[in-house]
Amino acid sequence: MLDDTLAAIVPVDDALATAVQARLDNLTKPPGSLGRLEALAKSLAGMSGSVGPAVSPPGVIVFAADHGVAEEGVSAFPQEVTAQMVANFAAGGAAINVFARQIGAWLEVVDVGVKSAVAGDGVVIDKVRPGTANFAREDAMRLAEAERAIEVGIRAVARSHAAGCRCLIVGEMGIANTTPSSALLAALSGQPASRLVGQGTGIAPERLAHKAEVIEGALAARGVDPSRPLELLAKLGGLEIAAMVGAYLSAAARRMPILVDGFIATVAALVACRLAPALRGYLIFGHRSCEPGHDVALELLDAEPLLDLQLRLGEGTGAALAFPLLEAACRMLSEMATFDSAGVAPGGKAE
Numbered sequence: 001m002l003d004d005t006l007a008a009i010v011p012v013d014d015a016l017a018t019a020v021q022a023r024l025d026n027l028t029k030p031p032g033s034l035g036r037l038e039a040l041a042k043s044l045a046g047m048s049g050s051v052g053p054a055v056s057p058p059g060v061i062v063f064a065a066d067h068g069v070a071e072e073g074v075s076a077f078p079q080e081v082t083a084q085m086v087a088n089f090a091a092g093g094a095a096i097n098v099f100a101r102q103i104g105a106w107l108e109v110v111d112v113g114v115k116s117a118v119a120g121d122g123v124v125i126d127k128v129r130p131g132t133a134n135f136a137r138e139d140a141m142r143l144a145e146a147e148r149a150i151e152v153g154i155r156a157v158a159r160s161h162a163a164g165c166r167c168l169i170v171g172e173m174g175i176a177n178t179t180p181s182s183a184l185l186a187a188l189s190g191q192p193a194s195r196l197v198g199q200g201t202g203i204a205p206e207r208l209a210h211k212a213e214v215i216e217g218a219l220a221a222r223g224v225d226p227s228r229p230l231e232l233l234a235k236l237g238g239l240e241i242a243a244m245v246g247a248y249l250s251a252a253a254r255r256m257p258i259l260v261d262g263f264i265a266t267v268a269a270l271v272a273c274r275l276a277p278a279l280r281g282y283l284i285f286g287h288r289s290c291e292p293g294h295d296v297a298l299e300l301l302d303a304e305p306l307l308d309l310q311l312r313l314g315e316g317t318g319a320a321l322a323f324p325l326l327e328a329a330c331r332m333l334s335e336m337a338t339f340d341s342a343g344v345a346p347g348g349k350a351e
């Protein structure tokens, strides 16, 4: 399933950018005056393979899982909150429910590895195992489990595509997941964990050094090889992170534009790009998270996010908030009048 998905990813169509640029320059505005929105329109055309790209309705998939490393005291919240928040998603009361409703999104929550059983309307149970092992002591999961979690993501995107979604937002919920994300980033970037770790859900500043030590100790004990992304996922973990990797790959294989959320989502994107470099062309970055490692991950991906709202929630919220910009880029292309149609004189070079 993963191999087929990887094989189906084709590079974005850069040639379409020329045709879209010509249309942009005919619209009733000084050339280039809609700034990054114009670049966004060209990117969306290249992703979808159409000079008239569309992104509505968007699909939001929130992957939830627990983390054994929570027992190291790296989060401000107890592990039970993962399952409690899944119930909150099912009831429609979380921030992502609110923002998804606002943008008219299709929404699905997938339990890929929550410790205690979670059932509820709108929650798909596709559990690979009830949480990872503590990667400070042993590998977070087996390689086969990481692959199964990736397949959970691939399946979820197939459902969103069948539901008619034309753009994908991938969120996550997992108490302690900034720790495996920072560990994955440390392995992939070669940066010290102390430069990457942040407050996550709000740990006290004096706990940051402990969080970095847990990661550095684990990296040394697990013997990680940055050239082997699947192995990294298995050793350092995150069932929801692996599912996000699968979701990104599957969306790119279907030429769906992907709006990436915050720190955890961007680390998952980085891992996925190591598996399939052509994926990068399908990624748009929604926002810059407060987590210090996010800047490092964004730089590795040569990415400039659309928003900077000092968010650090996850769930896909920052991406959902950025979605109206994508919608605006598409509507600009399809609905704006041209100089000709509106009878507006085009500009020329000043004498």
Ligand SMILES: O=C(O)c1ccc[n+]([C@@H]2O[C@H](COP(=O)([O-])O)[C@@H](O)[C@H]2O)c1
Pocket (backbone or CB within 6 Å): 074, 075, 076, 077, 172, 173, 174, 175, 176, 177, 178, 179, 199, 200, 201, 202, 203, 261, 262, 263, 264, 265, 289, 290, 291, 311, 312, 313, 314, 315
């Ligand atoms: O997306 C982000 O940038 C982000 C930054 C900090 C925290 N979070 C969320 O908070 C949880 C992880 O924080 P922590 O402190 O438990 O590792 C997890 O459920 C994430 O969705 C998310």
Ligand SMILES: Cc1cc2nc[nH]c2cc1C
Pocket (backbone or CB within 6 Å): 077, 081, 085, 172, 173, 174, 201, 313, 314, 315
């Ligand atoms: C309440 C709460 C909501 C969240 N949503 C994503 N991560 C979260 C972490 C906590 C603690």
